Amino acid sequence: MIEFFSAVLPLAVPSSASEGPSALESFFDSAADIAWGLPFILMLAAVGLYFTLRLGFTQFRRMGHAIAIGRGKYDEPDAPGEVTHFQALCAALSATVGVGNIGGVATAIWWGGPGAAIWMALFGLLGMMTKFASCTLAIKYRVTDEEGHIIGGPMEFLSRGLGKRFAWLATMFAVCAVIASFGGGNMVQANQMATAFTHEFGASLPSGMTESFALVGDMQTNSIRIILGLVVAVLVGLVIIGGIKRIGRVAGVLVPVMAVFYVGGALTVIFIHIDEVPKTLGTMFSLAFGGDLTRKAAGGAVGLTVLQALTWGAKRAVFSNEAGLGSAPIAHAAAKTHEPVREGLIAMLGPFIDTVIICMMTALVLTLTGVWETFADGSQGAVMTKLAFEQGLPEGYGWIGRYTVAIGLILFAISTAISWSYYGDRCVTYLFGPKAVMPYRTVYVLFLFLGANIDGGIVWKFADVTNAAMAFWNIIGLLGLSTVVVALYKDYFSRPQEPLE
Amino acid sequence: MTKFSILALLGALGGGVLLWTLLPTAAIWIDGPWLAWAIAGLVLLLTASILIPRPTTDSWKRAWGLLWLAAICFMGSYSSLYLLHHRVDHLASQVREVLQDEAALAKAKAEGRVADIESITQDLNTKRAEALASYPGLVFDERGKNRVEASSLELTYLEYMVSVLFVFAFFILAWMTAPPVQKFYGFTAAPAT
Numbered sequence: 001m002i003e004f005f006s007a008v009l010p011l012a013v014p015s016s017a018s019e020g021p022s023a024l025e026s027f028f029d030s031a032a033d034i035a036w037g038l039p040f041i042l043m044l045a046a047v048g049l050y051f052t053l054r055l056g057f058t059q060f061r062r063m064g065h066a067i068a069i070g071r072g073k074y075d076e077p078d079a080p081g082e083v084t085h086f087q088a089l090c091a092a093l094s095a096t097v098g099v100g101n102i103g104g105v106a107t108a109i110w111w112g113g114p115g116a117a118i119w120m121a122l123f124g125l126l127g128m129m130t131k132f133a134s135c136t137l138a139i140k141y142r143v144t145d146e147e148g149h150i151i152g153g154p155m156e157f158l159s160r161g162l163g164k165r166f167a168w169l170a171t172m173f174a175v176c177a178v179i180a181s182f183g184g185g186n187m188v189q190a191n192q193m194a195t196a197f198t199h200e201f202g203a204s205l206p207s208g209m210t211e212s213f214a215l216v217g218d219m220q221t222n223s224i225r226i227i228l229g230l231v232v233a234v235l236v237g238l239v240i241i242g243g244i245k246r247i248g249r250v251a252g253v254l255v256p257v258m259a260v261f262y263v264g265g266a267l268t269v270i271f272i273h274i275d276e277v278p279k280t281l282g283t284m285f286s287l288a289f290g291g292d293l294t295r296k297a298a299g300g301a302v303g304l305t306v307l308q309a310l311t312w313g314a315k316r317a318v319f320s321n322e323a324g325l326g327s328a329p330i331a332h333a334a335a336k337t338h339e340p341v342r343e344g345l346i347a348m349l350g351p352f353i354d355t356v357i358i359c360m361m362t363a364l365v366l367t368l369t370g371v372w373e374t375f376a377d378g379s380q381g382a383v384m385t386k387l388a389f390e391q392g393l394p395e396g397y398g399w400i401g402r403y404t405v406a407i408g409l410i411l412f413a414i415s416t417a418i419s420w421s422y423y424g425d426r427c428v429t430y431l432f433g434p435k436a437v438m439p440y441r442t443v444y445v446l447f448l449f450l451g452a453n454i455d456g457g458i459v460w461k462f463a464d465v466t467n468a469a470m471a472f473w474n475i476i477g478l479l480g481l482s483t484v485v486v487a488l489y490k491d492y493f494s495r496p497q498e499p500l501e
Numbered sequence: 502m503t504k505f506s507i508l509a510l511l512g513a514l515g516g517g518v519l520l521w522t523l524l525p526t527a528a529i530w531i532d533g534p535w536l537a538w539a540i541a542g543l544v545l546l547l548t549a550s551i552l553i554p555r556p557t558t559d560s561w562k563r564a565w566g567l568l569w570l571a572a573i574c575f576m577g578s579y580s581s582l583y584l585l586h587h588r589v590d591h592l593a594s595q596v597r598e599v600l601q602d603e604a605a606l607a608k609a610k611a612e613g614r615v616a617d618i619e620s621i622t623q624d625l626n627t628k629r630a631e632a633l634a635s636y637p638g639l640v641f642d643e644r645g646k647n648r649v650e651a652s653s654l655e656l657t658y659l660e661y662m663v664s665v666l667f668v669f670a671f672f673i674l675a676w677m678t679a680p681p682v683q684k685f686y687g688f689t690a691a692p693a694t
Contacts, residue, residue: 037579039579039667042661043672160692161680162678165683475675479672479679480677480680481679
């Protein structure tokens with residue numbers, strides 16, 4: 001089996017580092033960078049700001065109510081839907097809490113300085129309102145398919161909310177989401193997970209195990225990747241076969257566990273350096289809004305300006321919490337509730353947990369340990385964070401920090417792959433009907449295996465572009481239906497909201 | 502729908518004034534098609550602002566199409582600036598490396614390290630030739646370095662400007678899809694809100 005896969009797959013790592021990127025690869029590289037560039041970032045920030053102002057800073061005023069919903073005080077077991085509010089939040093969170101929380105933060109701080117973390121948090125707060133609006137609309141316009149499962153999200157609110165004239169926008173969204181589900185949601189995650197595993201644990205596997213798979217060249221790594229690919233494909237397949245109910249149950253356990261595990265590790269490092277925390281926070285704030293600094297980096301002293309801090313903070317915040325992409329509303333649409341606004345309120349906790357809490361923890365660890373300043377290569381974000389966790393712990397215990405990040409990466413990657421399958425699954429149903437779901441799931445699982453073993457190159461970059469494109473269709477729906485969101489919000493809070501428990 | 506018309510008009514005029522103000526002064530490489538894209542976008546936005554107040558389905562369709570085209574033009578302008586920015590940033594790092602090597606060479610000469618002098622000189626010549634091939638008029642001193650860095654900053658401002666214009670055009674076209682707006686223009690199949 002291993003021999004077969006080794007023979008047919010261009011295994012694991014880029015075919016040849018010396019060859020350099022082809023013209024097509026360079027094109028897609030630039031296309032992906034431009035698609036996720038400044039216009040995209042400013043558009044999402046502006047949408048968040050628009051809803052923040054129109055709904056009077058709801059993300060701050062209604063936080064208590066949102067937490068109460070998450071705690072199950074407003075659960076309606078008999079309402080239409082498939083999962084509880086909390087399970088829907090966890091399913092959405094498991095897609096967003098990923099590599100961006102570990103590697104993305106490090107990249108932002110390396111390029112933009114510690115001030116970028118503050119901008120990340122601020123953009124996370126704006127993203128809360130974008131998510132509120134999109135998830136409120138997802139419940140309002142959701143439908144049930146022929147097999148009795150819920151379909152909701154931008155494809156439904158674009159076609160049903162704006163009218164048939166705009167059904168093509170919904171189709172564009174669904175097509176982009178399906179393609180994106182195979183890229184960033186699937187193959188990239190499998191590859192990151194396999195890389196983290198082979199990096200950290202590859203050498204420590206029992207020699208008998210690795211020798212028995214050894215074929216040619218660096219076959220130890222390749223064998224581990226093949227086995228990992230199979231294991232993850234089977235595990236994810238077992239979860240996604242059960243639909244949103246099983247995804248919700250698994251995410252309801254996995255997300256809190258991985259969040260506590262990773263945040264716990266970060267808090268340990270922060271507590272060890274507790275004396276320096278106030279000063280570090282002060283530096284982060286001053287660099288975010290005022291002072292420029294110069295850091296010795298590869299190629300000489302590089303000045304880091306406020307503008308760089310803002311740009312990098314914004315970029316990584318959007319990348320991490322996905323607010324405005326239109327992915328999370330697909331999961332939230334499955335919640336058991338009669339109240340669209342209620343789901344919107346719990347959904348807005350997503351960017352808060354993802355960007356304001358988890359990303360800030362990573363940022364503090366990177367800044368407290370000073371690794372952001374000494375690390376040579378800003379593109380190796382996950383490695384930088386791993387080093388920060390390692391150096392942040394007392395001598396002799398560094399390995400715990402290293403393993404925390406490696407295990408975090410693996411868990412985050414698996415959970416992201418699970419939730420993204422649901423997004424693709426619902427969009428495939430929207431496009432082709434429920435019969436297309438099983439073939440989609442089968443191909444999805446196959447791609448997971450492939451992702452662990454091959455370098456996707458152009459395919460990943462193309463998926464990156466479609467991932468960003470999802471937001472453009474979604475934003476049209478959000479702004480076109482903003483009056484509906486405001487009306488629903490006013491109606492909901494015009495009635496007394498007593499806990500249902 | 503006057504508000505959308507005013508918004509589009511403000512966007513086009515404000516963008517024009519900003520463009521005039523921000524036109525590059527440090528100017529290394531800030532040429533290329535970005536300006537043509539940006540001007541085309543502004544003209545389209547201005548034309549859309551004239552069509553928006555007319556309450557007919559045809560003017561909605563035309564204005565909406567023009568807004569899409571304007572958004573695409575601003576995105577095209579951003580893409581062009583982004584690629585330029587990459588080249589300028591690469592040039593900036595090349596200049597920094599040359600200056601570092603020059604400092605190292607001076608130190609090696611002062612300390613009389615003959616082997617080092619030879620290798621550093623060779624390295625320096627290669628880097629200089631590469632940088633000059635990218636931009637022939639380059640001067641390798643503090644002034645030259647400042648000029649490249651100033652160009653990079655100007656590019657950042659220009660990127661922000663066309664991005665804001667893109668957001669402007671995109672927001673107006675998105676708002677124009679709202680069911681009450683559809684009704685205003687006489688679309689009979691607009692969904693109820």
